[in-house]
Amino acid sequence: GAGVSQSPSNKVTEKGKDVELRCDPISGHTALYWYRQSLGQGLEFLIYFQGNSAPDKSGLPSDRFSAERTGGSVSTLTIQRTQQEDSAVYLCASSLFSSERGGLNTGELFFGEGSRLTVL
Amino acid sequence: AQSVTQPDIHITVSEGASLELRCNYSYGATPYLFWYVQSPGQGLQLLLKYFSGDTLVQGIKGFEAEFKRSQSSFNLRKPSVHWSDAAEYFCAVGQMKTSYDKVIFGPGTSLSVIP
Numbered sequence: 001g002a003g004v005s006q007s008p009s010n011k012v013t014e015k016g017k018d019v020e021l022r023c024d025p026i027s028g029h030t031a032l033y034w035y036r037q038s039l040g041q042g043l044e045f046l047i048y049f050q051g052n053s054a055p056d057k058s059g060l061p062s063d064r065f066s067a068e069r070t071g072g073s074v075s076t077l078t079i080q081r082t083q084q085e086d087s088a089v090y091l092c093a094s095s096l097f098s099s100e101r102g103g104l105n106t107g108e109l110f111f112g113e114g115s116r117l118t119v120l
Numbered sequence: 121a122q123s124v125t126q127p128d129i130h131i132t133v134s135e136g137a138s139l140e141l142r143c144n145y146s147y148g149a150t151p152y153l154f155w156y157v158q159s160p161g162q163g164l165q166l167l168l169k170y171f172s173g174d175t176l177v178q179g180i181k182g183f184e185a186e187f188k189r190s191q192s193s194f195n196l197r198k199p200s201v202h203w204s205d206a207a208e209y210f211c212a213v214g215q216m217k218t219s220y221d222k223v224i225f226g227p228g229t230s231l232s233v234i235p
Contacts, residue, residue: 056222111164
């Protein structure tokens with residue numbers, strides 16, 4: 001697509017429910033990132049995908065959080081048994097992997113509009 | 121591990137005044153550095169980036185930033201601020217390896233502009 005697409009844009013759920021957040025990156029971008037932005041906070045790194053593999057899962061806050069990416073494209077971030085502290089905007093970004101950039105447009109992340117999650 | 125600090129949580133400047141937003145990073149090798157802006161209700165947009173070469177880089181909207189290796193800094197500047205520059209500004213450092221890339225963001229600086 002033309003840009004990074006995230007869905008849903010808004011999600012209100014009850015504590016204890018599971019939620020799935022979807023990210024559709026820019027076509028051809030092999031690198032995909034998930035960040036979390038809490039109210040008044042910066043961007044907290046959650047996980048990074050290179051293709052379908054996740055070489056860095058160090059930012060996932062707990063084992064309730066998981067993410068997968070299939071076909072080197074769409075990614076899903078799943079939060080199980082949601083808690084109120086999970087309320088935040090979840091941002092997805094994609095980019096070209098460094099070895100594919102050919103020295104041009106190196107490293108720029110293209111962000112989606114985010115999915116705002118509210119846990120009641 | 122790489123990290124980014126932005127010492128100023130919030131800055132207020134008058135329209136037409138100059139602006140400098142501070143950014144310090146911690147990284148073992150030469151970093152790739154970025155500044156992003158997030159306007160109210162908008163997504164994040166890249167302002168400028170540094171990878172190598174000239175340490176003074178120009179970006180969009182009249183912004184520039186200077187990489188100072190000795191100070192581990194990458195401060196953002198603008199000579200004359202416009203009311204539309206009110207936004208959240210994020211500094212980021214990239215860790216570009218052959219096996220994977222990783223970009224870490226600072227906590228952000230919120231800019232208010234007084235007419």
